[in-house]
Amino acid sequence: MTSTHPNRVSLPDILTSWKQTTELIFPRVCASCQTFGPSMLGAxxxxxxCDQLVRLATLNLQTTTLPGTRLPVVSAGRYEHELGRCVLAYKDAGRTDLSPYLASALARALTCLLELSEGELEPAEPIYLVPLPSSRASVRRRGYAPAPLLARAVLPLLCSPVSVKVADVLAQVPAWARASPGQHRSKAQKTLGIEERYRQMQGKLRVGKPALHQLGRYYSLEDATCLLVDDVFTTGASLREGYRVLSHRGARVLGGATIAYVPKRQRYNTE
Ligand SMILES: [Zn+2]
Structure with a gap:
């Protein structure tokens, strides 16, 4: 018989059932509560x-002003409980499969920020999402850079009348290349005040050369409209340094968006 079998199984069907079988043997573990088993099938x-809890935790948007500036920073939820665990697992435990959950939270924060900045947007000009960079060492260790990865995942979720693009233009200055090594190094991180943290952060970021090509051949930050993107807002020292570097290059920074913010009472224990 040469005719095709009526019950012939297609390759996608085989892959799906293979995935289900492997998940039965090695079920995924929930990145927040560590549960596994039948509830994780197909999840x-x-x-x-936890999916519901994270969604609820990221509905209470919080808007603050970046210290030392008049820029709004919108965060989707508090850095605690399920959301805190998810951000941590995403950043430090390689759980990049959390990206869709965290990207939708970030999309809510960015949509709010875009609404706040509405009066300052030029419809013909694109908006650039500028993620805060990780150090080269941590990218090597993790195998990915959390904020740029999220910025890319968030793009399809934004419904803005203005075109939004990712410009991964910031880079960390390696420790050896910094002008004044560790004036405050001896002091424990958690005892530093906001201004002191910012002084420590100054000079840590620059516009990275390899990324310049991302905006095209005639790349220039002059008058480019930018929104800063990061995972967690603690004191805002990194966002403020990002703002300093971008505005020094002539960019118009309208604000920042993060997935979570650290409430003041927790601040000195997390950064
Ligand atoms: Zn769970």
């Missing part, structure tokens, strides 16, 4: 309950 990085 993403989170069990259905």
């Amino acid at each position: 993403g990085a989170l069990c259905p309950l």
